[in-house]
């Protein structure tokens with residue numbers, strides 16, 4: 281069997297891995313990037329995750345001619361063109377570096393610092409000084425009566441996010457099981473495309489980790505777009521009918537049980553399971569390399585992202601950290617500093633991690649909720665102050681009105697004594713941009729008054745802070 285030698289071997293073409301591979305390759309190191317599928321060059325984000333879904337979120341709320349079904353099919357085709365172009369660019373970005381070898385094969389460790397690659401009937405082995413595990417995560421498919429069993433769906437009408445956005449036909453009725461990022465983004469998106477969306481969530485209330493006023497604002501906007509919420513509910517069974525007379529599949533009839541045991545039946549042309557993603561560590565032979573995993577299957581790492589084996593790091597979703605592309609990207613900075621030098625970094629120096637859930641308008645948050653801040657106030661000596669305003673009522677922020685979406689809410693939580701910003705929720709047009717400004721201010725210890733008294737371009741969404749932060753009480 282061929283044995284090839286490298287300086288650095290990456291398993292999986294994720295965001296952190298591909299960025300680090302590029303830097304090391306450009307520095308002249310002999311780098312191998314091993315990716316199991318040519319449809320995944322560039323990783324989850326550009327192929328099946330962030331980018332395609334955000335392209336569809338945007339398309340879903342565009343006005344269109346020719347009916348919802350045609351608009352949906354057209355949007356899926358455009359999304360496929362976009363991801364194909366990004367995949368090709370991502371491939372060249374590494375492949376064009378002389379000292380980088382891109383290999384399409386599935387990798388598994390067969391010993392310390394040794395992996396076997398399998399592509400069809402071909403096998404070879406690689407050895408290297410350093411290894412980087414960047415294999416991402418996979419959708420969790422728990423057993424749900426009538427829908428899924430043993431990690432597999434039981435019916436072609438049952439999907440995970442990855443394959444639903446490859447379906448060319450708009451489901452007239454979509455049932456979404458889950459209440460996290462993907463459930464909310466897909467609910468907003470498919471409602472925008474014209475599907476009748478029902479969400480089944482085991483939590484008794486929507487968005488249980490958010491302040492109630494915020495959660496209610498988000499839920500009422502989605503409800504206004506036609507999304508039906510079944511909270512404190514679970515799947516109790518499902519039956520699929522035979523094909524109808526015109527050959528179209530009949531809907532699945534999904535039985536939903538509430539906390540009190542009462543049953544409702546929801547008819548669905550498609551069901552989306554959005555129940556989390558688990559680190560992709562199965563079949564990687566990690567035990568043979570001395571790399572430990574935890575109870576959730578995540579690679580155990582320290583704050584330097586070092587695994588339990590020497591010279592083996594884990595970046596991105598696979599290390600059990602927050603599952604966002606920008607976290608995987610930040611992981612590469614932490615590892616880079618150890619391998620090639622540069623500013624010292626660890627995971628513990630991340631002060632804030634902002635998030636955006638791409639419903640329409642987008643919902644973004646950084647730091648603490650009001651409830652969390654009040655819980656910690658006595659211990660931390662904070663005098664908690666809050667400013668909260670409906671977007672439609674913010675006179676000094678005409679931007680949402682100019683783009684015809686003045687829905688939502690802005691809420692900022694501060695310590696009045698020191699002026700420290702403790703947390704911010706932005707549920708409004710442009711929030712995916714503006715939240716980064718707040719996160720920057722928080723990381724650099726700027727008081728809320730610095731944002732209140734700044735000059736902003738006009739009309740913009742950031743200028744909301746002139747008015748909203750003037751009303752802290």
Ligand SMILES: Cc1cc2nc3c(=O)[nH]c(=O)nc-3n(C[C@H](O)[C@H](O)[C@H](O)COP(=O)(O)OP(=O)(O)OC[C@H]3O[C@@H](n4cnc5c(N)ncnc54)[C@H](O)[C@@H]3O)c2cc1C
Pocket residue numbers: 291292293294295296297314315316317320321322323324325328329330331333334385386387388414415416417441442462560563564595596597598602603604605606608638
């Ligand atoms: C629908 C959806 C929407 C999302 N939207 C957002 C968003 O808007 N913003 C955001 O920040 N995050 C979003 N995320 C999360 C984000 O996509 C992930 O956090 C991120 O892509 C993880 O990157 P990674 O570096 O861990 O690896 P990934 O990009 O997941 O790459 C891992 C790669 O490893 C390959 N691989 C796995 N096992 C092997 C093996 N044994 N051998 C060879 N190759 C292997 C896989 O094929 C894959 O290409 C979304 C995710 C999903 C599913």
Ligand SMILES: NC(=O)c1ccc[n+]([C@@H]2O[C@H](COP(=O)([O-])OP(=O)(O)OC[C@H]3O[C@@H](n4cnc5c(N)ncnc54)[C@H](O)[C@@H]3O)[C@@H](O)[C@H]2O)c1
Pocket residue numbers: 422457458459460461462463465481482483554555556557602603604635636637638
């Ligand atoms: N905009 C973004 O940054 C973005 C967008 C999409 C996905 N993502 C990432 O992708 C990951 C996966 O997204 P997701 O929405 O699948 O996961 P999630 O962790 O956000 O939500 C999972 C949901 O499933 C529920 N759940 C889990 N197991 C269940 C069970 N057995 N029965 C009933 N309910 C169950 C949970 O209560 C939760 O509501 C997330 O961790 C997220 O970080 C990020």
